[in-house]
Structures are given as structure tokens and as C-alpha cells.
Amino acid sequence: MLNLPANVVTGTPRIEKDRIGGDLVIVPVRPYSRDMGRCARCGEHDRPYDRLPARRWRHLDIGCTRLLLEHAPQRVDCAEHGVTVAMVPWARRQSACTRDFEQRVAWPGVHAPRSAVSRLIRVDWKSVGPICRRVADDLRSQRGAGLFDHLRSIGVDETGCRKGHTYMTVVVDHDRGHVIWMHDGRGQKVFDLFFQALTPARRESIRVVTGDGARWIDECVFRWCPMAERILDGFHIVSRATDALDKVRTAAWREARKTGTAGKGAKDPVKGARRALLKDPGRLTAGQKAQLECVANTNETLWEAYKLKERLRMILRQTAGEAAPMLRQWAADASLSGIKEFSKLGEKIDRRRFDILRTIRSGLSNARLEAVNNRIKTTIKIGYGYRNLDNLIALVMLKCGGLNLQLPGRQ
Incomplete structure (x- = not known):
């Protein structure tokens, strides 16, 4: 009924009071004979050294009452690790909780903040992180x-x-x-x-x-x-172009402020067009399309940078055979565009051209x-x-x- 882990109950369970007056159920236990006298580090049977005072391990609650397992563990003299506390099969090494209780803490700990887990299961919030770490280490060691x-x-x-x-x-x-x-x-x-x-x-x-x-x-x-084949992520390739485009937009807006031609806040045709410039053209709203038309009519440099960004994005959607000459031409156009940010990017793209073509050929990305x-x-x-x-x-x-x-x- 108590769903106790691998152990033998050695005495009659008793009820005690905790520091705040709550009930505690104490169950005296010991490991099975085959599990006694094992080193907690390597699991080998070793010669007994001495016995420590009784310790308690927190187990799954019985309704609203906390349940503790009580046992006086041995210390063993391990040939490899020296004198160490013997293993208890119901708990991980250096833990004051049973394995079942730690898994009960770790499961909500993955999905909720530590403060919520602490209040739900009645543990110190500082112990939630170490418990999750012990559970993760144990599961990884099983793998x-x-x-x-x-x-x-x-x-x-x-x-x-x-x-x-x-x-x-x-x-x-x-x-x-x-x-x-x-x-x-x-x-x-x-x-x-x-x-x-x-x-x-x-x-x-x-x-x-x-x-x-x-x-x-x-x-x-x-x-x-x-x-191994080194493949660049297409998302990062395009993000380099969008970063360069945003720098051009910021420089254009600052220049407009110096000359006194900038509008106020989002009404400025350059400052307010950031989202329209970076967004996929197929997903633009009517207002964003109007913003792009305004940029095309008022700022030739920014419009040229936008077209370079879109050309690069479209090249990555082609087959490797179609993309090879297009990518070479794009790198040359960007380098000779006179736009500092895209000139640097053109040199980088030309240097990594074959890696980018492998990316297109493989179809892999870092999306996951x-x-x-x-x-x-x-x-x-x-x-x-x-x-x-x-x-x-x-x-x-x-x-x-x-x-x-x-x-x-x-x-």
C-alpha cells in the first residue's frame, strides 16, 4: 500500500510531529541482504567499517502526511574508494530523498517554476534544482x-x-x-x-x-x-543580410535626422519601415507595401540594400545548380554596390560560397x-x-x- 522501494520494513511505523506541528510517518527499513555492504560509488560488496546513526529519507506522501524512511547506514572500506557510506537502493548517493520522490519533484520541475514546485510538494525551493540535476544525471548514466x-x-x-x-x-x-x-x-x-x-x-x-x-x-x-560535411544554416545566412540591411536603415535615419528631413517617431518613412524591410514580401500588409514604395521613392541606397537582401533569400530557395552562378553574381554585385555593410557581406558570401551551395544541396538547417x-x-x-x-x-x-x-x- 505504501509503495516502498526495494527494502525490508524492520519495525512498526510511528507518527511524530515536525517543527510546525504537522504529522510525519516514520517507517524503519533496511536494504535487502543482497544490497547491504555495497560501495555507493562503484556498487561492489566490501568489508564493513562501522555504522552511522540513523538517517531519514523523504518518500512519497501518504495523502497530506509526509512519509520518511529511517535507516542507520553502514560505512564500508572500499578497495577503490576507501571508507565510504554504503549504498541504499532506495536513494541516490548524497541525497536525502528517495528515487521515487525525486522523480515526483523533477517531473513538475521541468514544466513549472521552482517556487510552484516547492509549494506543491513541500520542499525547499533551493533543493528543486539539485534534485532535477541528480535525476538527469541518473537517467543519462542509464543511457x-x-x-x-x-x-x-x-x-x-x-x-x-x-x-x-x-x-x-x-x-x-x-x-x-x-x-x-x-x-x-x-x-x-x-x-x-x-x-x-x-x-x-x-x-x-x-x-x-x-x-x-x-x-x-x-x-x-x-x-x-x-x-564530415560542413553545412551553413540558411537562417543564419539570411540573418546576416537582414542585419546588414537594418544597419543601412539605421544609418539612413540618422542622416535624415541630421539634415532635418526625418519625421517624428513611427511616421518617419525610414524608421517606421523596419518591419516591412525585414519581413517576407509574401506576408506584407497593404500598409507595409506602401511603406516599401515610399522607401523606393525616397532612399535609393536603402532600396538597393533591400533588393540585395531579397535576392539572397530567393537564391537559397533554388536548386544547387541554379544557385551557383546566381550566388557568384550576387557576391560580385554586393561587393561593388558601394554600401559598406553589403560590401563586407559580399566578401564573406564569396568566401563561403561552396559551403552555402552544400547547404542548398543538403536541404538541412538548424531549425530544430x-x-x-x-x-x-x-x-x-x-x-x-x-x-x-x-x-x-x-x-x-x-x-x-x-x-x-x-x-x-x-x-
């Missing part, structure tokens, strides 16, 4: 190295996790649609850690790596997976990874920020990592 099996195409990106340009590196398996690796920081040294976690055979199985045009991604892929980034940002907002990034990584792995997180009793 073992299989988490990295059969990798064929992966995507890598960086996502902001705090103010002040603090980033995390995220790696996604495109075939399974799961996050397989996350780490605090970004850059070549961080991405190297991912490849160092793979065996040579797993590195050789990777055939495609998608991401933006960052050089540190290129260098890591060339060093660790020289046979961008969706994961949105879920990470949602998780941060739900939790009102995370001081401990390990707890945030654990929540993301529970939510997007394909780990089989189940409520207790429903496996």
Missing part, C-alpha cells in the same frame, strides 16, 4: 554511451543564458531530434570537449555538421571530423536547434533565471534530451 550512438548529422549553436553575453553551447542530433550535449561557454575550447567525449568510431560516423559561419566550428570540425534555443529561453523565463547553469542544463536535458522521465508508479 550510458548509447546517447552518442549512431550519430550521423549534428547541429551546433550557442544560446544566451544570462545577461552580459553569457552563452552555452548546444549540440543536437538531427536524426533523433534530441539535445545530446550542452556545456557552459562557447568557442573552440568548449566545442572540443564534445568531440573529446566521443570515441574515434563515433567521430568517424558523423557525416554532417550544421551551424552558423563561426570559424571555431569550422576549425573543430576540420580537426576532429575531417570527413533554433526550436531548442526557444525552449531553453522559455525554461529560463519560467525559472526567472538560473544562477547555477548545471541545474539549467539538467532541466534542458530532461525536457529536450529524450530522457525517459516518468512519474513514479507509471513506468
Whole structure:
């Protein structure tokens, strides 16, 4: 009836009062004989060393009453780890809660803020993050190295996790649609850690790596997976053009303010046209089309930049054979346009032309990874920020990592 984990009840349960007058049900237990005297780190049977005073572990509540398991654990003398507390099968190492209770906390912890989980399950809100981390680590250890099996195409990106340009590196398996690796920081040294976690055979199985045009991604892929195809994400290619276009628009608006020809607020034809300039032409409203016509008639430089952006977007929708000459011509036109932002972009596009053609040929993108980034940002907002990034990584792995997180009793 109590759904107790693997143990033997050694005495009569008793009821006590907690510090605020609530009822506690205390159940004395011990592990099965086969589970006694095992090292908590390696699980090997070892020689008993001594016995500690009785400890308690929080278990699933009985109605509105909290249930605690009580046991005086042994310490064992492990040949590998020295004197350590013996394993108890109902709880994870260094935890004051049973496995079932931690899974009961972790499941709503993935979907709700810690304050809500704390009030619902009556735990300290500071313990919710560490509990989720222990559950995620345990589920990942059950998967073992299989988490990295059969990798064929992966995507890598960086996502902001705090103010002040603090980033995390995220790696996604495109075939399974799961996050397989996350780490605090970004850059070549961080991405190297991912490849160092793979065996040579797993590195050789990777055939495609998608991401933006960052050089540190290129260098890591060339060093660790020289046979893998490096594919740029089409979204990032177009976003470079939209960023350049927005800089041209901002410069045009500032120039209009200096000359006194700028309108007030959104009524200014340049300042108010930002959304119309960046939006897909097929989704423009009648008002936004009128704004574009105004830009075409009043600002030749901005209109030329807009046409270059749209040409690049349309090129990415062509076949690789059709796109090759068009992309070469676009890079030349952008470089000779006289618009500083697009001249620089034209040089970059020309330098990465063959990578872009591979992107068009493969049809792959980082869309799945961008969706994961949105879920990470949602998780941060739900939790009102995370001081401990390990707890945030654990929540993301529970939510997007394909780990089989189940409520207790429903496996």
C-alpha cells in the first residue's frame, strides 16, 4: 500500500510531529541482504567499517502526511574508494530523498517554476534544482554511451543564458531530434570537449555538421571530423543580410535626422519601415507595401540594400545548380554596390560560397536547434533565471534530451 522501494520494513511505523506541528510517518527499513555492504560509488560488496546513526529519507506522501524512511547506514572500506557510506537502493548517493520522490519533484520541475514546485510538494525551493540535476544525471548514466550512438548529422549553436553575453553551447542530433550535449561557454575550447567525449568510431560516423559561419566550428570540425560535411544554416545566412540591411536603415535615419528631413517617431518613412524591410514580401500588409514604395521613392541606397537582401533569400530557395552562378553574381554585385555593410557581406558570401551551395544541396538547417534555443529561453523565463547553469542544463536535458522521465508508479 505504501509503495516502498526495494527494502525490508524492520519495525512498526510511528507518527511524530515536525517543527510546525504537522504529522510525519516514520517507517524503519533496511536494504535487502543482497544490497547491504555495497560501495555507493562503484556498487561492489566490501568489508564493513562501522555504522552511522540513523538517517531519514523523504518518500512519497501518504495523502497530506509526509512519509520518511529511517535507516542507520553502514560505512564500508572500499578497495577503490576507501571508507565510504554504503549504498541504499532506495536513494541516490548524497541525497536525502528517495528515487521515487525525486522523480515526483523533477517531473513538475521541468514544466513549472521552482517556487510552484516547492509549494506543491513541500520542499525547499533551493533543493528543486539539485534534485532535477541528480535525476538527469541518473537517467543519462542509464543511457550510458548509447546517447552518442549512431550519430550521423549534428547541429551546433550557442544560446544566451544570462545577461552580459553569457552563452552555452548546444549540440543536437538531427536524426533523433534530441539535445545530446550542452556545456557552459562557447568557442573552440568548449566545442572540443564534445568531440573529446566521443570515441574515434563515433567521430568517424558523423557525416554532417550544421551551424552558423563561426570559424571555431569550422576549425573543430576540420580537426576532429575531417570527413564530415560542413553545412551553413540558411537562417543564419539570411540573418546576416537582414542585419546588414537594418544597419543601412539605421544609418539612413540618422542622416535624415541630421539634415532635418526625418519625421517624428513611427511616421518617419525610414524608421517606421523596419518591419516591412525585414519581413517576407509574401506576408506584407497593404500598409507595409506602401511603406516599401515610399522607401523606393525616397532612399535609393536603402532600396538597393533591400533588393540585395531579397535576392539572397530567393537564391537559397533554388536548386544547387541554379544557385551557383546566381550566388557568384550576387557576391560580385554586393561587393561593388558601394554600401559598406553589403560590401563586407559580399566578401564573406564569396568566401563561403561552396559551403552555402552544400547547404542548398543538403536541404538541412538548424531549425530544430533554433526550436531548442526557444525552449531553453522559455525554461529560463519560467525559472526567472538560473544562477547555477548545471541545474539549467539538467532541466534542458530532461525536457529536450529524450530522457525517459516518468512519474513514479507509471513506468
